[in-house]
Amino acid sequence: MIDLLAYAQSASQINSAYYLLFLIFYMLITILFFMPGVQQKMYIYFISRDIENGLAKIENLSQSAKKKTIDLLKKSGAKNPEELADKFAEWFVIDPVSIEPTDIINRMKLLIRTSEDKIRQTIMLSLPNLDPVTRSKIEVSAEILNALNTIYKIVRHYLLLGKKLQSYYILLQLQSIVPMLVRMAESYEKAQDVFIKGIPVGDSLGPLVASRFLMNIKEKWSPSREMVAGETEFEGRKLIVLKAEGPMATVGTPGEAVENIINKLEGKVVRIITVDAAAKLEGEQTGSIAEGVGVAMGDPGPEKIAIERVAAKYNIPIDAIVVKMSMEEAITEMPKEVYEASEKVVEMIKQIIRERTKPGDTVILVGVGNTSGVAQ
Amino acid sequence: MSQSSQQQKVVVTVLKCLKCSYTIERPFKEGDFIPKIDGTCPNDGAPLYIWAIYAKPLVEKK
Numbered sequence: 001m002i003d004l005l006a007y008a009q010s011a012s013q014i015n016s017a018y019y020l021l022f023l024i025f026y027m028l029i030t031i032l033f034f035m036p037g038v039q040q041k042m043y044i045y046f047i048s049r050d051i052e053n054g055l056a057k058i059e060n061l062s063q064s065a066k067k068k069t070i071d072l073l074k075k076s077g078a079k080n081p082e083e084l085a086d087k088f089a090e091w092f093v094i095d096p097v098s099i100e101p102t103d104i105i106n107r108m109k110l111l112i113r114t115s116e117d118k119i120r121q122t123i124m125l126s127l128p129n130l131d132p133v134t135r136s137k138i139e140v141s142a143e144i145l146n147a148l149n150t151i152y153k154i155v156r157h158y159l160l161l162g163k164k165l166q167s168y169y170i171l172l173q174l175q176s177i178v179p180m181l182v183r184m185a186e187s188y189e190k191a192q193d194v195f196i197k198g199i200p201v202g203d204s205l206g207p208l209v210a211s212r213f214l215m216n217i218k219e220k221w222s223p224s225r226e227m228v229a230g231e232t233e234f235e236g237r238k239l240i241v242l243k244a245e246g247p248m249a250t251v252g253t254p255g256e257a258v259e260n261i262i263n264k265l266e267g268k269v270v271r272i273i274t275v276d277a278a279a280k281l282e283g284e285q286t287g288s289i290a291e292g293v294g295v296a297m298g299d300p301g302p303e304k305i306a307i308e309r310v311a312a313k314y315n316i317p318i319d320a321i322v323v324k325m326s327m328e329e330a331i332t333e334m335p336k337e338v339y340e341a342s343e344k345v346v347e348m349i350k351q352i353i354r355e356r357t358k359p360g361d362t363v364i365l366v367g368v369g370n371t372s373g374v375a376q
Numbered sequence: 377m378s379q380s381s382q383q384q385k386v387v388v389t390v391l392k393c394l395k396c397s398y399t400i401e402r403p404f405k406e407g408d409f410i411p412k413i414d415g416t417c418p419n420d421g422a423p424l425y426i427w428a429i430y431a432k433p434l435v436e437k438k
Binding site for chain 1: 409428431
Protein backbone atom coordinates (compact mmCIF):
# COMPACT_ATOMS: atom_id res chain seq x y z
CA MET A 1 0.00 0.00 0.00
CA ILE A 2 2.84 2.34 0.96
CA ASP A 3 4.64 1.41 -2.28
CA LEU A 4 1.54 2.20 -4.28
CA LEU A 5 1.19 5.67 -2.65
CA ALA A 6 4.89 6.44 -3.31
CA TYR A 7 4.50 5.41 -6.95
CA ALA A 8 1.41 7.63 -7.39
CA GLN A 9 3.27 10.59 -5.86
CA SER A 10 6.30 10.15 -8.13
CA ALA A 11 4.03 9.76 -11.19
CA SER A 12 2.27 12.99 -10.32
CA GLN A 13 5.68 14.77 -9.99
CA ILE A 14 6.76 13.50 -13.44
CA ASN A 15 3.46 14.66 -14.99
CA SER A 16 3.92 18.12 -13.46
CA ALA A 17 7.49 18.33 -14.84
CA TYR A 18 6.30 17.34 -18.31
CA TYR A 19 3.48 19.85 -18.14
CA LEU A 20 5.93 22.58 -17.12
CA LEU A 21 8.32 21.73 -19.97
CA PHE A 22 5.43 21.63 -22.43
CA LEU A 23 4.29 25.06 -21.23
CA ILE A 24 7.78 26.57 -21.50
CA PHE A 25 8.23 25.11 -25.00
CA TYR A 26 4.98 26.57 -26.31
CA MET A 27 5.61 29.92 -24.62
CA LEU A 28 9.01 30.07 -26.34
CA ILE A 29 7.49 29.16 -29.70
CA THR A 30 4.75 31.79 -29.24
CA ILE A 31 7.28 34.46 -28.24
CA LEU A 32 9.53 33.56 -31.19
CA PHE A 33 6.54 33.59 -33.52
CA PHE A 34 5.62 37.13 -32.59
CA MET A 35 9.17 38.45 -32.48
CA PRO A 36 9.82 40.70 -35.48
CA GLY A 37 11.82 39.04 -38.26
CA VAL A 38 11.73 35.44 -37.05
CA GLN A 39 8.88 34.41 -39.32
CA GLN A 40 10.52 36.15 -42.25
CA LYS A 41 13.80 34.36 -41.60
CA MET A 42 11.94 31.05 -41.59
CA TYR A 43 10.28 31.88 -44.91
CA ILE A 44 13.61 32.99 -46.38
CA TYR A 45 15.19 29.73 -45.27
CA PHE A 46 12.50 27.55 -46.88
CA ILE A 47 12.33 29.63 -50.10
CA SER A 48 16.13 29.58 -50.42
CA ARG A 49 16.14 25.79 -50.07
CA ASP A 50 13.57 25.53 -52.84
CA ILE A 51 15.53 27.85 -55.17
CA GLU A 52 18.80 26.04 -54.38
CA ASN A 53 17.23 22.76 -55.52
CA GLY A 54 16.24 24.36 -58.86
CA LEU A 55 19.65 25.99 -59.19
CA ALA A 56 21.39 22.64 -58.65
CA LYS A 57 19.35 21.16 -61.52
CA ILE A 58 20.25 24.09 -63.81
CA GLU A 59 23.92 23.77 -62.85
CA ASN A 60 23.90 20.06 -63.72
CA LEU A 61 22.28 20.79 -67.09
CA SER A 62 24.82 23.53 -67.81
CA GLN A 63 27.71 21.21 -66.92
CA SER A 64 26.23 18.48 -69.11
CA ALA A 65 25.95 20.92 -72.07
CA LYS A 66 29.56 21.94 -71.53
CA LYS A 67 30.71 18.33 -71.50
CA LYS A 68 28.82 17.59 -74.74
CA THR A 69 30.32 20.67 -76.41
CA ILE A 70 33.82 19.65 -75.33
CA ASP A 71 33.22 16.08 -76.59
CA LEU A 72 32.00 17.39 -79.95
CA LEU A 73 35.04 19.67 -80.25
CA LYS A 74 37.39 16.81 -79.31
CA LYS A 75 35.70 14.51 -81.83
CA SER A 76 36.18 17.17 -84.51
CA GLY A 77 39.89 17.40 -83.69
CA ALA A 78 40.12 20.65 -81.67
CA LYS A 79 43.31 21.00 -79.65
CA ASN A 80 41.87 23.35 -77.02
CA PRO A 81 38.26 22.15 -76.45
CA GLU A 82 38.00 23.27 -72.79
CA GLU A 83 39.28 26.74 -73.61
CA LEU A 84 36.82 27.06 -76.50
CA ALA A 85 33.88 25.82 -74.38
CA ASP A 86 34.71 28.39 -71.66
CA LYS A 87 34.83 31.11 -74.32
CA PHE A 88 31.40 30.08 -75.69
CA ALA A 89 29.89 29.88 -72.19
CA GLU A 90 30.93 33.44 -71.33
CA TRP A 91 30.22 34.97 -74.76
CA PHE A 92 27.91 38.03 -74.73
CA VAL A 93 26.35 40.57 -77.07
CA ILE A 94 25.53 44.05 -75.79
CA ASP A 95 22.06 45.24 -76.85
CA PRO A 96 21.98 48.32 -79.07
CA VAL A 97 20.92 51.63 -77.48
CA SER A 98 17.11 51.70 -77.52
CA ILE A 99 16.33 55.10 -75.99
CA GLU A 100 17.28 56.54 -79.39
CA PRO A 101 15.58 54.04 -81.69
CA THR A 102 16.59 55.58 -85.03
CA ASP A 103 18.31 52.95 -87.14
CA ILE A 104 18.14 50.37 -84.33
CA ILE A 105 17.45 47.58 -86.83
CA ASN A 106 20.69 48.17 -88.72
CA ARG A 107 22.62 48.37 -85.47
CA MET A 108 20.97 45.18 -84.20
CA LYS A 109 21.68 43.40 -87.50
CA LEU A 110 25.33 44.44 -87.32
CA LEU A 111 25.67 43.14 -83.75
CA ILE A 112 23.94 39.82 -84.54
CA ARG A 113 26.06 39.24 -87.66
CA THR A 114 29.27 40.26 -85.88
CA SER A 115 28.51 37.83 -83.06
CA GLU A 116 27.78 34.97 -85.52
CA ASP A 117 30.95 35.74 -87.47
CA LYS A 118 33.10 35.92 -84.36
CA ILE A 119 31.88 32.52 -83.07
CA ARG A 120 32.41 31.02 -86.54
CA GLN A 121 35.91 32.49 -86.78
CA THR A 122 36.77 31.14 -83.33
CA ILE A 123 35.69 27.64 -84.39
CA MET A 124 37.41 27.82 -87.79
CA LEU A 125 40.67 29.08 -86.28
CA SER A 126 40.80 25.96 -84.16
CA LEU A 127 39.37 23.62 -86.82
CA PRO A 128 40.24 25.07 -90.25
CA ASN A 129 39.12 22.01 -92.26
CA LEU A 130 35.72 21.62 -90.61
CA ASP A 131 32.74 20.76 -92.84
CA PRO A 132 29.74 23.16 -92.70
CA VAL A 133 27.36 20.63 -91.10
CA THR A 134 29.67 19.86 -88.15
CA ARG A 135 30.47 23.57 -87.84
CA SER A 136 26.75 24.38 -87.55
CA LYS A 137 26.39 21.67 -84.86
CA ILE A 138 29.23 23.25 -82.86
CA GLU A 139 27.66 26.70 -83.30
CA VAL A 140 24.31 25.48 -81.96
CA SER A 141 26.05 23.69 -79.08
CA ALA A 142 27.88 26.92 -78.26
CA GLU A 143 24.59 28.85 -78.24
CA ILE A 144 22.94 26.27 -75.95
CA LEU A 145 25.92 26.22 -73.59
CA ASN A 146 25.87 30.02 -73.49
CA ALA A 147 22.13 30.14 -72.77
CA LEU A 148 22.34 27.56 -69.96
CA ASN A 149 25.35 29.25 -68.39
CA THR A 150 23.55 32.60 -68.50
CA ILE A 151 20.40 31.19 -66.86
CA TYR A 152 22.50 29.53 -64.16
CA LYS A 153 24.49 32.68 -63.38
CA ILE A 154 21.43 34.95 -63.27
CA VAL A 155 19.48 32.64 -60.92
CA ARG A 156 22.54 32.26 -58.69
CA HIS A 157 23.03 36.05 -58.67
CA TYR A 158 19.49 36.78 -57.45
CA LEU A 159 19.57 33.93 -54.94
CA LEU A 160 22.79 35.22 -53.36
CA LEU A 161 21.56 38.81 -53.51
CA GLY A 162 18.26 37.89 -51.85
CA LYS A 163 20.08 35.99 -49.11
CA LYS A 164 22.64 38.76 -48.61
CA LEU A 165 19.96 41.44 -48.30
CA GLN A 166 17.60 39.06 -46.46
CA SER A 167 15.00 40.17 -49.00
CA TYR A 168 11.95 37.96 -48.87
CA TYR A 169 10.44 39.64 -51.94
CA ILE A 170 13.48 39.11 -54.21
CA LEU A 171 13.51 35.42 -53.25
CA LEU A 172 9.73 35.07 -53.59
CA GLN A 173 9.81 36.40 -57.18
CA LEU A 174 12.76 34.17 -58.01
CA GLN A 175 11.02 31.13 -56.51
CA SER A 176 7.98 31.74 -58.71
CA ILE A 177 9.99 31.68 -61.97
CA VAL A 178 12.62 29.04 -61.16
CA PRO A 179 10.38 26.05 -62.14
CA MET A 180 9.86 27.64 -65.59
CA LEU A 181 13.60 28.27 -65.95
CA VAL A 182 14.37 24.67 -64.97
CA ARG A 183 11.91 23.47 -67.63
CA MET A 184 13.50 25.77 -70.21
CA ALA A 185 16.99 24.58 -69.26
CA GLU A 186 15.90 20.93 -69.57
CA SER A 187 14.55 21.64 -73.09
CA TYR A 188 17.81 23.33 -74.13
CA GLU A 189 19.91 20.46 -72.87
CA LYS A 190 17.71 17.93 -74.69
CA ALA A 191 17.86 20.08 -77.85
CA GLN A 192 21.65 19.88 -77.88
CA ASP A 193 21.55 16.09 -78.43
CA VAL A 194 19.00 16.50 -81.22
CA PHE A 195 21.03 19.13 -83.09
CA ILE A 196 24.28 17.16 -82.66
CA LYS A 197 22.62 14.12 -84.27
CA GLY A 198 21.26 16.30 -87.11
CA ILE A 199 17.60 15.38 -86.51
CA PRO A 200 14.95 17.82 -87.84
CA VAL A 201 13.33 19.76 -85.00
CA GLY A 202 9.78 21.10 -84.72
CA ASP A 203 11.03 24.48 -85.96
CA SER A 204 12.20 22.75 -89.18
CA LEU A 205 8.55 22.75 -90.29
CA GLY A 206 8.98 25.80 -92.55
CA PRO A 207 12.14 24.48 -94.29
CA LEU A 208 10.47 21.05 -94.67
CA VAL A 209 7.50 22.60 -96.48
CA ALA A 210 9.84 24.63 -98.72
CA SER A 211 11.98 21.55 -99.46
CA ARG A 212 8.90 19.75 -100.88
CA PHE A 213 8.82 22.41 -103.63
CA LEU A 214 12.59 22.80 -103.96
CA MET A 215 13.52 19.12 -104.28
CA ASN A 216 12.34 18.98 -107.89
CA ILE A 217 14.10 22.21 -108.92
CA LYS A 218 17.47 21.60 -110.51
CA GLU A 219 18.85 25.16 -110.59
CA LYS A 220 19.11 26.80 -107.22
CA TRP A 221 21.00 29.87 -106.11
CA SER A 222 21.90 31.65 -102.88
CA PRO A 223 20.09 35.00 -102.60
CA SER A 224 21.77 35.85 -99.27
CA ARG A 225 23.94 34.31 -96.58
CA GLU A 226 23.05 30.67 -95.80
CA MET A 227 19.89 30.82 -97.95
CA VAL A 228 18.78 28.77 -100.93
CA ALA A 229 16.26 29.81 -103.56
CA GLY A 230 14.72 27.99 -106.50
CA GLU A 231 12.27 28.94 -109.20
CA THR A 232 9.52 26.68 -110.46
CA GLU A 233 6.20 26.93 -112.24
CA PHE A 234 2.97 26.14 -110.47
CA GLU A 235 -0.21 26.12 -112.57
CA GLY A 236 1.03 28.98 -114.74
CA ARG A 237 2.47 31.07 -111.87
CA LYS A 238 6.16 31.69 -111.27
CA LEU A 239 6.88 30.38 -107.77
CA ILE A 240 10.14 31.36 -106.05
CA VAL A 241 10.82 29.18 -103.02
CA LEU A 242 13.24 30.11 -100.23
CA LYS A 243 14.64 28.33 -97.21
CA ALA A 244 17.82 28.25 -95.12
CA GLU A 245 20.59 26.11 -96.58
CA GLY A 246 20.32 22.62 -95.12
CA PRO A 247 20.95 20.16 -93.73
CA MET A 248 23.02 22.48 -91.51
CA ALA A 249 21.45 23.69 -88.29
CA THR A 250 20.84 27.27 -89.37
CA VAL A 251 17.95 29.69 -89.83
CA GLY A 252 19.72 31.64 -92.58
CA THR A 253 18.85 35.22 -93.47
CA PRO A 254 15.32 34.98 -94.97
CA GLY A 255 14.58 38.70 -94.67
CA GLU A 256 17.60 39.75 -96.65
CA ALA A 257 16.90 37.00 -99.22
CA VAL A 258 13.30 38.16 -99.83
CA GLU A 259 14.41 41.78 -100.00
CA ASN A 260 17.13 41.00 -102.57
CA ILE A 261 14.81 38.93 -104.77
CA ILE A 262 11.95 41.46 -104.77
CA ASN A 263 14.30 44.37 -105.46
CA LYS A 264 15.84 42.40 -108.34
CA LEU A 265 12.35 41.78 -109.73
CA GLU A 266 11.58 45.52 -109.26
CA GLY A 267 8.63 44.67 -107.04
CA LYS A 268 6.84 42.51 -109.60
CA VAL A 269 5.64 40.01 -107.01
CA VAL A 270 1.94 39.64 -106.21
CA ARG A 271 2.13 37.68 -102.98
CA ILE A 272 4.55 36.58 -100.26
CA ILE A 273 3.66 33.42 -98.32
CA THR A 274 5.53 32.73 -95.08
CA VAL A 275 5.40 29.41 -93.20
CA ASP A 276 6.77 28.92 -89.70
CA ALA A 277 6.37 27.07 -86.42
CA ALA A 278 4.51 29.01 -83.72
CA ALA A 279 4.42 28.65 -79.95
CA LYS A 280 1.16 27.08 -78.86
CA LEU A 281 -0.77 28.23 -75.85
CA GLU A 282 -1.49 25.70 -73.09
CA GLY A 283 -4.52 23.69 -74.21
CA GLU A 284 -3.83 24.03 -77.94
CA GLN A 285 -3.02 20.89 -79.95
CA THR A 286 0.47 20.24 -81.29
CA GLY A 287 0.30 20.27 -85.09
CA SER A 288 -2.79 22.48 -85.35
CA ILE A 289 -2.58 24.85 -88.31
CA ALA A 290 -3.59 28.51 -88.35
CA GLU A 291 -3.60 31.01 -91.17
CA GLY A 292 -3.23 34.76 -90.91
CA VAL A 293 -1.58 37.84 -92.30
CA GLY A 294 1.97 39.13 -91.74
CA VAL A 295 5.46 37.69 -91.59
CA ALA A 296 5.47 34.38 -89.71
CA MET A 297 8.92 34.58 -88.14
CA GLY A 298 10.31 34.44 -84.62
CA ASP A 299 13.22 36.72 -85.40
CA PRO A 300 14.63 39.37 -83.04
CA GLY A 301 13.81 42.00 -85.68
CA PRO A 302 16.18 42.56 -88.62
CA GLU A 303 14.97 39.70 -90.86
CA LYS A 304 11.27 40.17 -90.23
CA ILE A 305 11.34 43.92 -90.77
CA ALA A 306 13.26 43.47 -94.05
CA ILE A 307 10.29 41.53 -95.48
CA GLU A 308 7.75 43.99 -94.05
CA ARG A 309 9.63 46.97 -95.49
CA VAL A 310 10.05 45.57 -99.00
CA ALA A 311 6.42 44.34 -99.02
CA ALA A 312 5.20 47.78 -97.92
CA LYS A 313 7.41 49.48 -100.53
CA TYR A 314 5.79 47.54 -103.40
CA ASN A 315 2.39 46.96 -101.72
CA ILE A 316 2.67 43.16 -101.70
CA PRO A 317 0.25 41.24 -99.44
CA ILE A 318 1.89 38.81 -96.98
CA ASP A 319 0.22 35.55 -95.94
CA ALA A 320 1.27 33.63 -92.84
CA ILE A 321 0.72 29.95 -92.12
CA VAL A 322 1.80 28.63 -88.74
CA VAL A 323 1.84 25.20 -87.14
CA LYS A 324 1.49 25.19 -83.36
CA MET A 325 3.87 23.43 -81.00
CA SER A 326 5.40 23.92 -77.56
CA MET A 327 8.77 25.58 -77.04
CA GLU A 328 10.28 22.19 -76.22
CA GLU A 329 8.83 20.58 -79.36
CA ALA A 330 10.16 23.46 -81.48
CA ILE A 331 13.77 22.77 -80.45
CA THR A 332 13.70 18.98 -80.06
CA GLU A 333 12.82 16.11 -82.46
CA MET A 334 9.99 17.02 -84.83
CA PRO A 335 6.81 15.39 -83.46
CA LYS A 336 4.81 13.18 -85.82
CA GLU A 337 1.87 15.60 -85.56
CA VAL A 338 4.05 18.42 -86.93
CA TYR A 339 5.26 16.27 -89.83
CA GLU A 340 1.63 15.39 -90.65
CA ALA A 341 0.75 19.08 -90.50
CA SER A 342 3.54 19.88 -93.00
CA GLU A 343 1.82 17.72 -95.64
CA LYS A 344 -1.42 19.65 -95.10
CA VAL A 345 0.42 22.98 -95.26
CA VAL A 346 1.84 22.07 -98.71
CA GLU A 347 -1.73 21.59 -99.96
CA MET A 348 -2.86 24.83 -98.25
CA ILE A 349 -0.13 26.77 -100.05
CA LYS A 350 -1.19 25.35 -103.42
CA GLN A 351 -4.77 26.35 -102.63
CA ILE A 352 -3.75 29.90 -101.62
CA ILE A 353 -1.80 30.30 -104.88
CA ARG A 354 -4.78 29.05 -106.93
CA GLU A 355 -7.30 31.28 -105.13
CA ARG A 356 -5.33 34.49 -104.61
CA THR A 357 -3.14 34.76 -107.70
CA LYS A 358 -3.60 34.53 -111.47
CA PRO A 359 -1.58 32.65 -114.07
CA GLY A 360 1.45 34.75 -115.02
CA ASP A 361 1.86 36.14 -111.48
CA THR A 362 5.01 35.76 -109.40
CA VAL A 363 4.69 34.40 -105.87
CA ILE A 364 7.37 34.05 -103.16
CA LEU A 365 7.19 31.21 -100.64
CA VAL A 366 9.46 31.39 -97.57
CA GLY A 367 9.94 28.37 -95.31
CA VAL A 368 11.11 29.99 -92.07
CA GLY A 369 12.92 28.13 -89.29
CA ASN A 370 15.96 26.06 -88.42
CA THR A 371 16.75 23.66 -91.24
CA SER A 372 18.57 21.03 -89.17
CA GLY A 373 18.28 17.70 -91.02
CA VAL A 374 16.38 19.21 -93.96
CA ALA A 375 18.22 19.86 -97.22
CA GLN A 376 16.66 21.08 -100.45
CA MET B 377 -0.72 4.93 -69.91
CA SER B 378 1.83 6.23 -67.45
CA GLN B 379 3.44 9.60 -67.95
CA SER B 380 6.88 8.06 -68.51
CA SER B 381 5.67 5.78 -71.32
CA GLN B 382 3.82 8.74 -72.87
CA GLN B 383 7.07 10.69 -72.97
CA GLN B 384 9.21 7.85 -74.38
CA LYS B 385 9.69 8.52 -78.05
CA VAL B 386 11.56 6.94 -80.91
CA VAL B 387 12.92 8.82 -83.93
CA VAL B 388 12.12 7.19 -87.26
CA THR B 389 13.13 7.82 -90.85
CA VAL B 390 10.50 7.34 -93.56
CA LEU B 391 11.73 6.46 -97.05
CA LYS B 392 9.47 6.98 -100.04
CA CYS B 393 9.51 6.15 -103.73
CA LEU B 394 8.08 9.11 -105.61
CA LYS B 395 7.20 6.90 -108.58
CA CYS B 396 4.99 4.28 -106.92
CA SER B 397 4.49 5.80 -103.42
CA TYR B 398 6.11 2.77 -101.77
CA THR B 399 7.12 3.76 -98.23
CA ILE B 400 9.20 2.08 -95.59
CA GLU B 401 10.03 3.15 -92.05
CA ARG B 402 13.24 2.44 -90.16
CA PRO B 403 15.01 3.83 -87.07
CA PHE B 404 16.84 7.13 -87.65
CA LYS B 405 20.60 6.91 -88.09
CA GLU B 406 23.12 9.76 -88.04
CA GLY B 407 23.69 11.15 -91.52
CA ASP B 408 20.01 10.91 -92.51
CA PHE B 409 18.46 14.08 -93.86
CA ILE B 410 15.46 15.08 -95.98
CA PRO B 411 15.40 14.52 -99.03
CA LYS B 412 18.56 12.35 -99.24
CA ILE B 413 18.45 9.44 -101.69
CA ASP B 414 18.93 6.25 -99.72
CA GLY B 415 18.63 3.10 -101.81
CA THR B 416 16.21 2.07 -104.52
CA CYS B 417 12.59 1.05 -104.57
CA PRO B 418 12.12 -2.76 -104.51
CA ASN B 419 9.07 -2.40 -106.81
CA ASP B 420 10.41 -0.31 -109.69
CA GLY B 421 14.07 0.46 -108.94
CA ALA B 422 13.41 4.22 -108.67
CA PRO B 423 15.36 6.17 -106.01
CA LEU B 424 14.08 6.03 -102.45
CA TYR B 425 14.03 9.48 -100.85
CA ILE B 426 14.18 10.17 -97.14
CA TRP B 427 10.75 11.74 -96.99
CA ALA B 428 10.34 12.35 -93.26
CA ILE B 429 12.21 12.14 -89.98
CA TYR B 430 10.07 12.51 -86.86
CA ALA B 431 9.60 11.35 -83.29
CA LYS B 432 6.67 9.14 -82.44
CA PRO B 433 5.64 7.60 -79.12
CA LEU B 434 7.22 4.22 -78.40
CA VAL B 435 3.72 2.85 -77.80
CA GLU B 436 1.39 4.49 -80.33
CA LYS B 437 -2.12 5.45 -79.19
CA LYS B 438 -4.85 3.27 -80.71
